[in-house]
Amino acid sequence: MAQEETGRIGKMIIIDTNVFIAMQIRPGIVRRIIIDNHDRFISPDFMFTEAWENRSYWNKNNMTEDELKRIFERSYDYIREIPREIYEENIENAKGLIMDPDDVSFVALALSVENEGIWTFNTKDFVRAEITDNIRILTTSEVVRSIYGRDSIDS
Amino acid sequence: MSISSKETQIIFRLEKSQLDRLDRMIRLMGYRTRNEWFRHNIREFISKAEKEAYEKELSRLDTNDISDEDIAEMVKTWRRKKRAG
Numbered sequence: 001m002a003q004e005e006t007g008r009i010g011k012m013i014i015i016d017t018n019v020f021i022a023m024q025i026r027p028g029i030v031r032r033i034i035i036d037n038h039d040r041f042i043s044p045d046f047m048f049t050e051a052w053e054n055r056s057y058w059n060k061n062n063m064t065e066d067e068l069k070r071i072f073e074r075s076y077d078y079i080r081e082i083p084r085e086i087y088e089e090n091i092e093n094a095k096g097l098i099m100d101p102d103d104v105s106f107v108a109l110a111l112s113v114e115n116e117g118i119w120t121f122n123t124k125d126f127v128r129a130e131i132t133d134n135i136r137i138l139t140t141s142e143v144v145r146s147i148y149g150r151d152s153i154d155s
Numbered sequence: 156m157s158i159s160s161k162e163t164q165i166i167f168r169l170e171k172s173q174l175d176r177l178d179r180m181i182r183l184m185g186y187r188t189r190n191e192w193f194r195h196n197i198r199e200f201i202s203k204a205e206k207e208a209y210e211k212e213l214s215r216l217d218t219n220d221i222s223d224e225d226i227a228e229m230v231k232t233w234r235r236k237k238r239a240g
Contacts, residue, residue, distance in 0.1 A: 018223070018226045021226050025221065025226075027210075054233040140223075
């Protein structure tokens with residue numbers, strides 16, 4: 001369990017689509033963090049829908065639909081899917097904060113549940129003060145520090 | 156010891172000398188009973204094995220030499236195309 005591995009208890013971290021795709025297609029630190037800390041991550045249902053609908057972009061090894069679906073569905077064990085009803089009341093607030101309409105559900109979720117922040121590779125899309133005054137935008141290094149309490153995942 | 160209806164009792168055979176060594180180590184490691192030690196290690200084993208199996212499956216999707224920026228751009232591209240209809 002994550003808490004046993006890290007010795008720390010923390011709030012949930014919201015995963016942006018680009019981080020999820022990295023976990024799916026690239027070995028390395030992103031995949032390691034998520035798999036080793038499966039009880040720390042959430043994402044809006046929109047993220048899973050968006051990632052699946054655009055699988056042709058990241059299924060670069062041309063896995064069959066059945067194989068891909070089976071692997072994709074296992075990601076729900078590691079990142080908890082949050083239904084729209086949970087963050088719906090903050091959708092309008094979020095629309096006023098973020099330019100990209102496809103980022104609205106992430107911001108709305110961050111406004112709706114207790115969380116550590118949004119983990120994204122696209123921090124510059126979230127730089128507006130109206131967002132950063134209310135939501136932490138996390139780089140991978142910040143996620144490592146938040147979860148492991150140090151600068152590296154290696155003990 | 157009572158067994159709940161959701162549990163199954165498992166019987167293992169071990170050589171006496173090996174069992175003596177195991178019992179000594181179980182006590183040294185702070186477990187109160189063989190059952191407590193066994194349950195803890197089974198949980199750890201399953202969790203580790205599941206992670207390894209998942210990583211093995213994910214490795215079939217691995218793409219070489221793709222950066223954070225490449226992935227962010229991939230997502231932006233599909234969003235732009237969606238909006239363009």
